[in-house]
Amino acid sequence: MTCIVHISDLHFGREQPLLVAALAAQIAHLAPDLVVASGDLTQRARPRELRAAAAFLSQLPPPVLVIPGNHDMPGAHPRRLLDPWRGWRTHFGPDLEPVVAGADFIAVGINSARRWGWHPDWSRGRLHPLQIEAVAARLQATPAHALRILAAHHPLLLTPAGAGRGLVGGHVLALARLRAAGLDLALGGHVHLGYADVTAGIVVAHSGSSVSNRLIGEANGFNLISGDRTALRVEHWQWQGHAFAVASAVGFQRGDQGWQRAIAPV
Template identity: 40%
Template sequence: MNRPVIIAHLSDLHLGAHDPAAVASIAADVAAVRPSLTVVTGDLTMRAREAEFRQVRELLDRLPGPVLAVTGNHDVPLADWRRALRPYDRWRSWIDADLDPVRQVSGVTALGLQSMPRWRWKNGRVTGSQAAAVIRTLGDAPPGDVRVLALHHPPLATGTAALLGRRRLLDAVRATRTDLVLAGHTHMPDVRVRGRHVFVVAGTTTSLRVRGAACSWSLISVDRGEVVVRERYLGPDGWRVGRVVQVRVSAGTSSAR
């Protein structure tokens, strides 16, 4: 590749319960890095209301494309007839008709998974057919492409927070030599390395529901076996770089500063 692959990883926008300063400034901050792909890993709305989806659409249209977005638990209606009968209608109308979207750009093959079934609140699920889609889509990616998998729920979570279908998903990640697995949900930025796979959880980008950290997003650079994750935080003077994690994938080692 001629230049590093740059991926902007946003998550947990929660529009409807958002920080207006973060919403107003995030698109320009992301655009400044000229990403190859912008990924948003779920909870784009607070309560899956029509007005919230309209706000999300306006924000997504300001972000540099292509954009890959997946559903989170807050993007499904909470407790009305739509949750039972038509849980994804507003998502399909406003965001993407495909719940498991694929984006292919120069040097990148990316697959998003809809990990929020209508009947499972909070922890999420990945089905056997979705794991097969990982094998099919990322396994057949062009040689040299950065393989990216995105979903809302962190696949490395265990115990009571574990994703249903976690093992089948991680088996598919290993089989396809997926480079990056991107998630959200926790509102706490995190980077972990498992073998040659880098798992990145982005913080909440525009929500007021921060948990021990400011609004943030993750700037990911991939270049010749090295992955660098720069967590960008919103402060009084705008967005700034916070923690930086460098990973040499071939060695499976990482360092942070």
């Protein structure tokens, strides 16, 4: 069984120090096999924000898979267009799409953040067919028993509460191709809401904002995900004013038609 702590949208620069300390302690206590931080680590990719985010992640039990979000590149600054990821690479390394392979899982990051787009909402993300194909190739080269995990900042699935946001560009191709490559679980953020459900036979779990004060009607939180390629349990942990605790849980089972919600949490 694999145990994953999934955090997101830390937004250092708008972080709440009490929650930062509590989250680090909670993750250490949970001792997961993998931590995934699914983007928007900072508010605006300022050097002090990137430094603080990197210092926080360095406290967590390894391995930690981290991918950027749309807030992790400069805002109204020429570098956004010329060299948007320079600050990120200084603190998190050259690879914007890291891969972590464990004994019973593979986790593949994909960078969905774009410096601009042909639409008024520049925060929207996109996946290029070549990125999707590269992920599919990694998944297909993975041993059959290993849980196949994708981390992408922008959503492959939205709930009614997030219906005003857009799905990530390229989601139709991504879901079809990655399902064919055996993807089990996609992790994301961006909408600052915690939820988990199935789309196209793939379990999609989003984490709320784990420690920032950029909230949209939902308490800070993270996900604790456990299971294997036959069954998964996603727990949404939320801040209760003094500590993080389990707020809800949902179970999933994999059958001939791919993943489905279980009648009760597994």
